[in-house]
Amino acid sequence: MKMIWRLAEKQPFALGFALTLLVAAMLTGALRGPHQQLRLLLGTGYESVVELGHWWSLITYVFFGNGLLELAISLVAAVVVLGFAERLLGTTRTLIVFVVTAVLGALLGILVQGFGVAQGELWSQHVRELWALDPFAPIAGCIMAASCFAGPLWRRRIRVLTLAGILVLLLYSGQPSDLYRVFAALVGLGLGLLFRPQPVDFTWRRSSHHETRTLLAAVVGVVAVGPVVTSFSGGRYGILAPLGLLFSPDVPSAGNAIDRCLLGNITRQCVHELTLERLGGVGPILVSLLPLLVLLIAAFGLARGRRFAAWVAIGVNLGLAALGAWYYGLLPSTGATFVWQPHASHYWEIAVVLVVSVLAPATVAAVLLLNLRRFPVRSRPGGPRAFVITTIASGVGLAALYVGGGWLLRDSFRPPVTFLDLLADVPERFIPVGFLRIERVSFLPGDWMSAALYHWVGPLWWIIVIVGVILCLRSAPGRVDQQGAERLRALLLAGGGGSLAFMATWEGNSNWFTQSGTTAIAYRVVNGVAITTSEPIGPAADGAAAVAEFATLCDDHGWIPVFYSLHDQWRATFDAMGWATMGVGEETVLRPRRWETTGRKWQDIRSSINRADRAGVRAEWTSFRALPVLLSLQIAEISEQWVQEKELPELGFTLGGLDELRDPAVRLMLAVDADDRVQAVTSWLPSYRDGVVIGWTLDFMRRRPESMNGVMEFLIAQTARMMSERPEIEFLSLSAAPLATSPQQGVTGEPSDLPARMLDFLGRVLEPVYGFRSLFAFKRKFQPELQPLIMAFPDAVALPAIGVALARAYLPSLSVREALAFARGLGESANSNNAGSHASASHS
Template identity: 65%
Template sequence: MRRLAARAARTPFSLSVATVLLVTALATGLLRGPSYALRLLLGTGYHSAIGLGHWWTPITSVFLVDNIAELILAILGAILVLGAAERLLGTGRTILAFLATAVIGTGLGLVLQDFGVAGGEMWSRGVRELWALDPFTPILGTIMAASGFAGALWRRRIRVLTLAAALVLLLYSGQPSDLYRLLAVLTGLVLGIALRPVRREAAWRRSSDHETRTLFGAIVAVLAVGPVVTVVSGGRFGILAPLGLLLTQEVPSAGDVVDRCLLGNITRQCVHELTLERIGGVGPVLVSLLPLIVLLIAAYGLTRGRRFAAGLAIVVNVGMAALGAWYYGLLPVSGEPYSFQWRSGQYWEVALVLIVSVLVPAATAVWIALSLRHFPVRTRPGYLRRFAVITTGGLLALSVVYVSLGWVLRDHFRPAVTLADLVADLPERFIPVGFLRLERLSFLPGDPLSSVLYDWVGPIFWLLVIGGAILALRTGAVGAPPEDQLRLRALLHAGGGGSLAHMATWEGSSLWFAAAEPAPAAPVAIAYRVVNGVAITVAEPIGVDPADDLPRASAVVAAFARMCDDHGWVPVFYSLRDRWRPVFDEMGWQAMEVGEETVLRPHNWATTGKKWQDIRSSVNRAQKLGVRAVWTTYRSLPLRQAAQIAEISEQWVQEKGLPELGFTLGGLDELRDPDVRLMLAIDSDDRILAVTSWLPTYRGGEVIGWTLDFMRRGSDTMNGVMEFLISETASLLKDRQEVEFLSLSAAPLATTGAARPDDETGSLAARMLDFLGRTLEPVYGFRSLFAFKRKFQPEFHPLFMAYPDPVALPAIGVALARAYLPTLTLREAAAFVRSLG
């Protein structure tokens, strides 16, 4: 209660708006809203504000609602959305933004309508009698203004999603209030920038791959849900208006329609009734809605980085654009009698509406296609083939069923159909009815049996697409299938693979298992990624230790190399400890050092002495500021703290001139693993200041070590917060006798001394890596990170890379670069090179 009271004290204006909305609703009509006279007096719109001179309506209209459902949504919006804006802006600026966006957004909309009516513009004349009661106009405008005061992550999310939602409402509903709302959102954007100009270093820059995928998924989902607005909105001006007609008007009987319209009497009323007849049932409604569900499924897959989901979204959007171009663009100008809409109104207005209805899905498809690099998780070919079989096989089977049964039931249609009629009509059974409202109708079903065949072929096909897509997204990621992941985790829990072995569980890695030979031996797993024809292992082989069984370790490596050779890949073993050198020396492979792992021993942990002064100072500073360390898991965090971690990570990514690294460096997605632990720095207000993640290493089912992976800190946190977190982690684990080591992992391209290549070619490669490390240091700080880890007086364990042929070194170097920077574009690389001078 105390916390709720504190939050209420911080948002007095938002609570006041919610209270006013409730009071006015009780006073003017709780269930159905204000009376006609009150709507005309207090509601805004062209007729009331300009025609009758009610200049006050841009303010009064935002405190009224149409019905009880809108009241509930408005109160929630005031408390949650406007409340969030008030916490960011403060009460004074919130009041300013609320009033300014309401007046300016609505005022600009009214001016545009006035110009439209004066110029005879079709939309303005069509809606001039409508009025708006809309509290969401200033609510969305205010949160847009508040985005200027939010952090990098939420600033982008608020702006992108709010603007997308406003655009979708305007495109699919098209009422005056939708125009006012969009203009209020744009006004809020300008106001937010004016109130708090974003500093250059914090300007709109690259987002992390995780955040980019989240935004893609959210926008595709908003665009998919958009047509449903046509169903629930009061006025239906969108491209799926026939769905709205089904809900609001009586569907005439098929017999009456056919009798009047199939004899050449093609009038406006006839086409209207044919449209109603087309959607007169559950099946036609489903065939319009199910493709939107496919897009929602694709949106979910986009957030997971799935390339299949990107392809699915592209195909559906291209299909919608193509259908729109054909049925809205080509047919109306072909001289057919049903093109009456093009003979009325101004040609450019109709053309603009139709062009926009085609360009929205087309632009979405192009946008996704140009951003495929953000969706690296591919689907295994077997699952792609299964999806293709399900969809194409289902399409062919349903087509045969429709044509063959339709021929058997030909006398059940009005008029009786021919085989050519059924074949010509077949494509339209799978097309959303909204695209067919201008299409010629040759026949209709005349009884329930023919209606089932006519109406349900399309929905069954789209249900097959939905089922196949769900299966492909749930089980089809390239890399380790679920059963192999279970085998891998069993091996990890048994022990082996070193401190980096848990990285083998990350999405995107493929798994290869060596046979359990001789029979008593346990299986061995190798995790790898194939990049540009190079198979790079993620960690040491899991399940065998060359110190205990050198012959078997050599046999496993040789078998993996043969498998790679069979596939035409160059095998590369990456990040190996020195105990693996004898294996590759025996095989005659080349080796070169690529980093050094820093390791602490918790049972010896102490921070006494001069060399530990920096660590002690960081711990003491945190204690004085009331900062505490919390050992937890990501799944245990409340949503608010999970969002704080995402915000911290996004700020960190935005500070870089290049994309965030991958491969052996985890991101937000890897924190969700239930085996991974987090050590958080949390202040007295329960705000997360910094986060580290720790990967487990097992032996006999018990954790014997933890490896540092994810490190992020807020830009405004205390100095030394990372030293504090690592020190607290070591102190926490000191008393746990089973924990043998605490690895601070390795900084790529950074070592304590010169690399130890085995030949002249290796020496050249080492010098190249040294140059690359120095070049990337200003951006990624590998060597600064290595110097930071040296503060903890760790043990140093060299890590090396083994490869069979020095000639392949250039290809290996490129593959490693692409593995760490999978989304780097040529433009970004060129910009970075230019920045180096």
């Protein structure tokens, strides 16, 4: 009861609308919706408004549904979706948007229908007499308006998912109410832009890798649901309805077909439908729906970054396009019976429908193909190959079973079949029943044994495919295998590898172990360069031997070995090997046992702590899995805002993102205000010795743009204070800022040191984008120890290739267009710097 009262205080209009829907359903018929006379009086549409003058129906149509299922969905949408919109917009704005989008959505849709009727357009003619009862149109309008008041993450998600959902209904179902929803959503978006007090940015801002995968997965899921909408929709007027018909398990009614035949319409189509009537049952339904289930599973894998899921989704969508091209293009041209027989004047409209039916899934496949780099997580080596072999072998085996078993039961079919009949019929056992609408059925099963063989060969094969996809998606990705991942964790728990060693567990790394198994090296191969993620993980005494053994491995594979971000004590090892080394940054390390904030140098830190106390901001030490859903969503929103501010994509390699926060060993320190709103977040990676955490390394840092000044200083200071109370904690590393060092031991080197000068140049030009040097200056506020980090490589001649490989490691999703734009920006920056230098010299 308390929860209801709380909701009533926060979203009174949404609860009032839900209650109205419930009362109206009880009074007019909750099971099937209003009766016909009441539907004609309160429902809206072209005939209702234009021909009968029922102008009031432009608002009454939103208070009724079409049955029990729609009522249940609309009640949930009213409480959750409309309620969320009301909390963002406020009750008064929500009421205004609700009424305006309900009226204008239907009115604009009816005007479009009227124009189509006047022009003799096919769709408008077909739906002119349909009446709409739809509570979802104003809900769509309100949530689109509310998106203008949401943060970047939810603003994009609301708009993409809402528009994708209503467009799928329009394209696949094509009812007038689907068109009204689209206009209501667009009107709502326009009202939201008018209500929003701050300036509106119409540009499409960059998404993080995680968010891009989420949106692509949502689109693939919507595409998978689309054919189901057509299959179970009462009307199939949408432009993509032909594509959905390929997956329709419906078959013609025997009674309808017989009636047409008795009226003298004894045609090949009549006889064909009579034979199709025998195809009903569970098997045909499964073979129609299981391919869509494969697509839904692939969408789930896409959200988790699985490359294999991307290939599965590409394959299924290309299959849909091929079926559409064959069904609506090739077969009709060869003289097969076509399901639509429109008037000749409408052939161009039908042609557009058929072309779009093929292009829609092909476009989804093309988009996924262009974004393959967004899905870096690979399945266990050999997994995809085993899936392909299993799929082909099981298909061949089931086809052989069907032909062989059918031959043994040949007299059980009507008419009796020959071997060639069975062989020619094999492909039709594996494709949706809708495809058979244009194929002449030569024979049908006559008893239960032949029926089981006839109907269940296809579903069994699709079930094998689904199981294979699930197993591939669940297999250990990225790393060598699950056993290797467990061995790596065991070595990390034992100790070794330095403060950055936990990064070896991240996706995208491969792990190599010495023959003794006591030492591991995490690396990734980019453009023929094997870059290590940290120093060798294992006993210090075995480190030099592990380096030499790994270098031999790289030589055997033709790779250039590069040891990256090692501490300075490793320099002697590489000097003895004759390798070149150079500084690439400095790690900033705190000693919690000596932590204090007294003195002038700590004034900024003390001010941040005091400011947080006055603002009611508290620090919470937790893990991502322990977070409530609302807090985890806020962290994703903060990260998305940060990514959008950058001119280049999100960095990877030694810089973690949202995906790396989910490891149960990683800890978060959150800044949370009195309203339980996350203001900033930091993540900390553990370092172990003998199974005990002896240090934490800072990785992920994000804050809200409007958060209080000094919130990051507050979080780090609170973390250090907490660790100072734990005697087992030996260090707290603030990590390193790439390409940024102190002047005393920086990467600039002597003027003749070309590699050092190159890194210094990169640090300067990347500063406006990523702020590495500003970050380094920020970390120095904490008076840390500065520990140099080096890069070691066998030959300076390979430096250009190493530089390119490092760039690709940090920016794996950088496109050619973005690289060219960035290069142009560098040129402008260089010209600006030169002009500033000349101006300065002239002034002096």
